[in-house]
Every structure is written in structure tokens, then in C-alpha cells.
Amino acid sequence: MDLWFSETHETDLRMSCRVKQVLYHKKSKYQDVLVLDTLRFGRMLVLDGCVMTTERDEFVYHELIAHPALLACDNPKDVCVVGGGDGGTVREVLKHPSVERVVLAEIDQDVIDVCREFFPGHTTGLNDPRVEIQVGDGFEYLKQHPGDFDVILSDSTDPIGPGVVLFSAKYFDLAKSAMKQGGCFVTQAEGMWCRSHSAVSIRNELLNHFTNCEWYGAPIPTYPGGYWSFLIASDIIDFRESLDRNRQKLIEKTTKYYSAKLQAGLFSMPRFLLLEFENDLSH
């Protein structure tokens, strides 16, 4: 039997993976949840038809959403992960010895349960005593916790449908007020080939809320276009300067993608993308 899964991006791009077996497929209260066993990438979590994470390439995304922010921040203690029910981001955050508390604010309990069952490598951190799981709307959670966090990591789905709110001006306002002085915010910022215009507008919005904002990217073969991006923002931290090198040495021993050398060039984006920012600014 020749079974394939395809994610269709907008109307003109389809990326496919050969599937060994469908391991789980149900509608949760919020979305369609699918777990596949694929030949090339191992187990794959798909929400509403969009690939969220796979066993083989997940480390790129999870290391990069967490470590640049945690290392830029001096002595991060309280961290909030919004979304991220698969646990991968929490696992990376817990590697930082100064971290005392990680709140996982995930709306869909089913995603957490399914990932505990099918993605043990992602969810290793979820039983750590420093982790507090808050099942509910991340937006509401932040509203109720002003000034609580050193770092907020927005590990969300795409800015379409229910995901739109996690890229809105209102949300960035809330994230800012849920942060301590000198805190730092990261959001996944969509694909470079398919939605770089989205990164440009998310960055413009972030700059309405924070003084500093940097864009960085990484190859993630299972996401549309294969090249993904992140935005990191703060009022105080200069991300090109501020970095805890001792902690970086410790983290580097545990990572598969992130390294000190990679960090050195992290914010050097390819010219075709820089030009998009410049063109946008000149409009």
C-alpha cells in the first residue's frame, strides 16, 4: 500500500511524506489531531492539516525558539510557553539551570495527552516539578499574570483561523505587560519562502511594542517551504550583544542544532530577505 500525507499550502504548494501507519486521528474540541508514522521523519503531529512537529527534525525548531532568548536574558527564572502542547519547547527551556518555573499555557488538553502518548522524546520535561501546565487560552492567562515572566515563548500555530490572535497587537501588548522589566519575547514567525510577508508585518507590529526586535531563521524540512523563521523582541536587551557565554557552553553540550558558532551569525539573514524588509520600510 502506498500511503502519503500532504500538507497543502495556500493554493500552489504541496509537501508530501510517505506514511507507514496512521497512529491517531480524532477531532478534539478545538482542532483535527492526527499522528502519523512516516518513513523519513518518524512520528509526525498534524493539527488541522498543518505539520506541527516530527520526531526527526523537531530539535531545530525547539532549540531555536528557546535558547537565543534564554541565553540573552540575564538569569531567567520564570518562563511562559504559549501553545507548545507537544512539550518540545518546555524540554529545551528546562535545560537552563536558573529556570525555576515554566508555565505551559496550551488550549488543547488532547494535544498534550496525545503527545505524552506518541512523542515521549518531546514530553520528557512535562513531569518536571518546575513545570506548571495551564490548560486554557494563553491570551487570558497572560492577562491575569502581569509582570510575571522573564521570557515568553509563543509556540503557536500559523496566523490563520484561531491562531490569528496570537499575532495581534493586543496579544503583543499583553505579552509585554506579562513580562518583567528587561524580559524577552519570542514568536515563531512563519516560512521564508511561503509567508515572508507575514514575518515582515509581525516584526513591524512587534516594533510598535518593543524597542529591539531581531529576525532569524532555520531549515525545517517538514514545514511549508522548508525554511522557517522566528522573531525575538525586548525593550532592554540588545540581542547582538547580550549573551551568557558560560551558560551557552553548558547548553551547547546538549543541543543538535544550536551552537555558539551558529549564534554568532544568527541574525545575519540572507540578502533576499533583508531586501524584503527594506522594500517594506520604503513603502
Ligand code: AG3
Ligand atoms: N508550531 C509552529 C508550526 C507552524 C507550522 N506551519 C505549518 N506546517 N503550516 C510548531 C509547534 C512545535 N512545538
